[in-house]
């Protein structure tokens with residue numbers, strides 16, 4: 001669909017949302033943003049060229065409100081918390097040209113349905129790779145060297161003397177690290193892990209990755225990776241094939257001393273099986289930046305386990321990454337609305 005036809009469609013929209021209905025009058029496209037606290041840099045770019053409407057709170061827009069307010073939008077600027085499905089696309093109406101998510105993950109978007117309707121999808125690969133890899137290493141070390149537990153002890157009187165076996169955990173040097181999902185983030189994690197003098201880096205991925213050679217990573221089968229790794233890191237996108245791949249059978253195959261880290265999506269893990277594996281010391285510990293659901297309810301057993309570190313999905317939360325993600329999200333929208341190639345389109 002080209003610019004002109006969107007304009008024509010938009011002219012005929014009956015908007016329930018308060019968007020300017022008649023593009024020929026305003027000459028501007030309608031953009032709906034799903035929360036008020038998206039980084040300014042991208043939002044400001046959009047405001048220069050478009051009529052921007054946003055959910056006024058720094059929290060995900062409630063579904064009913066989203067369905068109501070999105071009517072008449074030509075573009076949606078969303079996050080991974082917003083479900084973009086058939087119902088939502090219907091609610092937006094025929095003028096919708098692009099869905100642009102401030103995330104590299106797109107499991108919250110019905111990609112098939114967007115394709116059917118000729119709606120482009122923008123996302124933010126590359127610009128968050130370093131930030132997410134850094135956080136993965138931070139979480140891995142926090143989990144294996146028990147930093148949250150140690151801090152708690154120091155603050156609450158548990159630190160009575162230096163003690164030779166207290167608060168010990170496995171080191172990375174000389175270890176085998178297995179990475180499941182060897183795309184941009186998996187590779188960036190491998191490069192960083194290597195600097196810790198690991199003995200071997202294994203990876204499991206659908207296809208062989210040419211970059212692995214230079215990194216020094218070996219492609220192995222999933223079961224082999226589970227059985228041999230001291231650290232198992234999940235960097236795989238959530239797609240039907242990766243849903244709950246980390247299940248009881250997978251945890252049973254891991255070493256009892258293994259540390260499991262997940263910075264991809266909670267849906268790759270059967271969480272009940274993980275809780276059981278942690279409770280029974282089937283594995284040593286887990287570090288999770290992602291869970292099911294998110295936010296994780298306060299009464300989740302994961303919060304009660306000393307051998308589990310839970311973070312609130314902050315993988316990409318470096319200031320630089322979030323600003324660049326916001327800019328890219330806006331640029332994807334502006335390009336799509338102006339009939340140009342998106343800088344980062346999900347193909």
Ligand SMILES: O=C(O)C(=O)CO
Nearest residue numbers: 103104105314315316
């Ligand atoms: O961009 C994503 O998909 C994220 O999960 C951000 O942390």
